[in-house]
Amino acid sequence: MCEGPASPEAASTSKPLDIDPSKLAIHKTTKPKALLDPSNLIFGRNFTDHMLTIEWAQTDGWRAPTIQPYQNLSLDPATCVFHYGFECFEGMKAYKDKAGAVRLFRPDKNMERFNKSAARIALPTFSATALTDLIARFARLEERFIPRERGYSLYLRPTMIGTQKTLGVGPPAPRCSSSSRRPSAPTTPRASRPSHSRPPTTPCVRGPGGVCDKKLGANYRACVLPHT
Structure with missing residues (x-):
């Protein structure tokens, strides 16, 4: 049976480019932030002391x-x-x-989707195990920002962006991956309240060629107005 060419996601994720956690360099802040009372935390507004960054060179x-x-x-x-x-x-x-140990919730699923998202927009893929290890070490470094109260957690936002300086359309190179560049304060009850917004009038395309099964920043712009 003759098959068509592999999808960009399949072609890119088949040979992940390894990240080496053993080469991690840690530079601790000399001005640690004061911790806020958990009841005063606002989702997406409060940040920890550090960021984990991994750069890509072509x-x-x-x-x-x-x-x-x-x-x-x-x-x-x-x-x-x-x-x-x-x-x-x-x-x-x-x-x-x-017991007070730091845990990540289903990181394997996050890394699987992260690789799919990166491949879809021609960014480099990576070793899921290696990046999970680095994120876990980052979370342990910042564990004082994780309240012990039930229901609280530290929100981590691994992000990958194209950093090539060009106005031409094409695959971005060089690239930069910044894992947990902006980890926020733990999610609060305020963030879990029901959202009162009208449903969008434009359908989301999930068929062949669509990107709504990927976690891309572009997928969120259309939902902002309905939430205002």
Whole structure:
């Protein structure tokens, strides 16, 4: 039976480019933040002390990961992520069990979708095991930000963006992967309240060629207005 060409996702994820957790360099902040009372936390507003960053080079592949004091991302206005949406991410949670150990919730599923999302927009894929290991080490470093109260967790946002400075349409290179660049404070009851919004009038395409089964930033822009 003759089959057509493999999908971009299948072609890219079949040979993941390895990240080496053993090369992780940690630079701790000298100005740790004061912890907020859990009742005052707002989802997406409060951040931890550090960020985990892994850069990609077209010739070298994934470079050594680093954990360093948190800082805002600074990019040239010509960077392709601003013009063509080369950006994907995941939403993960780290929490503490009854013994106080830090746990990740279903990281294998997050990494599987993260790789699919990256491949769909021509960003490099990676070793899911290696990145999970790095995120776990990052969560343990920031464990003081995870309240012990029941129902609380630390929200992690692994993000990958295209950093090539170009206005031409094409696969982004070089690239940069920033895992947990912006981990927020734990989710609060305020974030779990029902959302009162009208349903969107434009259907979401999930058939062949669609991207709504991927976690891309572009998929969220259409749902903002209905929530206002």
